[in-house]
Amino acid sequence: MIGSAKNQSPEPSAGGFAGTLRNIQMTDLIQMCCLAGASICVRVRQDQQQGMLYIQDGDIVHAECGTITGVAAFFTILGWPGGQFETLDAPLFANPTIREPYQFLLMEAARRADEQAQNRKEEHAAAGAALSKRLRVLIVDDSAIMSKILTSMLMADASIEVVGHAKNGEEALTKMRALAPDLITMDVNMPVMDGSTALKHIMIESPCPVVIMSNLGPSSYATILSFLNLGAVDFMSKPVKNSNIVKQQQRMVDRIHQAVKTHMKRFQRLRPPKLTQTDYMAVNDMAQSEQLVIAVSGVGGFLEMANMITSLPKAPATCVLSMQSIPPQFAPALSEYLHVRSRFEVRPLTDGDAVCPGRCYIGASGRLIEIGLNGPVWCFNDWTADPLGSDQNTFDLLFSRAADLFQERVVVLLLSGGEVGTLEGLRRVKAAGGHIIAPYPDKCIMPATVEPVLKEDVITEMFDPKDMVKVLRRYCR
Template sequence: MAVKVLVVDDSSFFRRRVSEILEHDSGIEVIGFAVNGREAVEKTAQLRPDMITMDVEMPVLDGISAVKEIMASNPTPILMFSSLTRDGATATLDALDAGAMDFLPKKFEDIARNNEDAIKLLQAKVKEIGRRRAPRPIKPLAPSRVTSPVSNKVPPASTSVRQPDRSFQRTASEQPSSAQTLPTRASGKKYQLVAIGTSTGGPVALQTILTQLPANFPHPILLIQHMPAAFTPAFAARLNGLCKIRVKEAQQGDRLEAGTAYLAPGGQQMMVEGRGGNKTLRVFEDNSERISYKPSVDVTFASVAKSYLGDVLAIVLTGMGADGRDGARMLKQTGATIWAQDEKSCVVYGMPQAIANAGLASEHLALNDVASRIKRETNCG
């Protein structure tokens, strides 16, 4: 059955262009259009699409406000289109906070190296996201506390951010065969580093996990999120403002410190260099066409395997494709611990599925259980 899509944009040219691209795929059917956020809310209620593509900046009602209203009344998977600017990045992150599932740059040349690849990626994202089922209605979002870098302060409990319910329900046949019972004790393994790789659905997943970690977390954390270069500074700043641990965009020469998470910059690769207690980050431009993702989970995981020799907890979260599988295999060979997010809680069960199919993960965890397992495994909570 084709994924039914509502296309929302105030530009008639862009609506027509997106519609033409989507309907070239037999697995997609465009069932309607909206020219502003208010009309998007109304047509979502009327047409009940499987998913929505949504512009951020629109008249009458902007995209972020429309996402909030749709997620509160008729929850539907939403893919945002955004400009690759600082303001566009902030607005897109606000939309993800409001309940949107993923985003793409509005200029197709910013999506992929060539137009054909960009078209295929858009079609694939729409089909993957559109296969999700509607979640239960939710209350409107509480506003985020901050969106700029701040010092490492523990936020008051009363200002915790309420996330929209993204538990898109699958049919019974799609449910995992059995729920995993979480270990009640740590494995006893000693770690020096935690590394987390993710893609589609990753911003929300990372925020869910990192906001639960204590300020005195005993290890450095590496974050590899597929994201454009314009977005990673704003995303790192937002996480830093929401988390008790420190979060920063990684820079060349950063020395790895406990209680700090380093986000790989968009459009670049991040590797660990050195052995012993003096490990630093190498951040560099990668012009190789052999590696599709920049940053790449495989590249970072492979460097970690060489520098830490198995004293690593590596986690692969929601995302399309198989980035992270080869790097996780290298880590596994050194004795590292590999976990993967479970199918039910993923926005897209691609990267974790690749880990599962390769037999690399010792645990398959629901997103809401990951932080508590990390704290238990690392003896910090």
């Protein structure tokens, strides 16, 4: 402790001096008093706190600080980072509360002070490191109001920092080069340079995860599909006033944290096969599927999912259910886009749809899907109570029911970003003899969602996404 000391004696004693000491270390003052064999009291103040130290015939005999006395009070007082102290006349102590030698006390106080300083230094460094590790986001939107809303929602999470804003694609490229953000949120329609052109430049110059923020509506679906094909890892609806804003904020933050984990260098454009009329399969709603393939994808998994659906071989005994983290209202547009590029008939999943061969259903993650009988035909039943809700057990129910009905004839395909519930459903699939296949973590766009499942030893086969066609031919009948 550094402080100032005043001698409170009104007049100098014969042969001595009285005065004020400034910027002196408390330990130096105590040591001088002890070496001189002095009897003195030192009153110490630090902000609103006060402590007293008593030296008698060169020994530290007592200390008090609030309700604390003795050695504990001594170390408390000397542990203060600074303050003021003054010397007073000392009373005699018949029963000292401190008996340790002053040399030990001063050395131990110095050691504790060094330890506290080191702890403060480490805490400061840790705080600085945490700050430097914050997810750095660039927001691109021509609406200043929307940019402000998105900034507020994202920065409500302490691990996210909005490092800049851009009003159009051209400005976004300039700021991307200057700021090197970890992730970019981008509006679809902007002046000067639209989002599509900007995204192309981003993917060429410096591939960075881009999340599309758009008002969802029929007029925007084609544009969103175009963005996803160009390399956008996810898309979300802009915040809506009449919905639960807290839930919207949490979902946005969660998906941003997921999106930043994508490996953009593994991105590959979709190259669907050239099909003729004879390649498309005829579908009979009353036919019973002998095999069920359930594909699960999410953030970063659009192209893997699209590649899977467009690579499906003619399989007259197989039904496919593709569950993706998309808004339900987007499923019809996505189904229409994939339908003309797949041998299967691709349709959005609705309550009561038949589990029939030759058909691929597009469903939205978070829906509570069960499989039950409707007359002689097995059907997908939507039991979702809250359209905006997400139950961690939704996939457990679906996987478990599929395992019970199809046993070794069920195949679960885990793609990038896919949700899997508590893994209990996957364990049921494996126990029933079914197959759980997933891409190698070092080959897929979003390994973070595959790795935890791999550690649980429920995956029956790993594959390279480039071999999707070969894998599907082996599993689809």
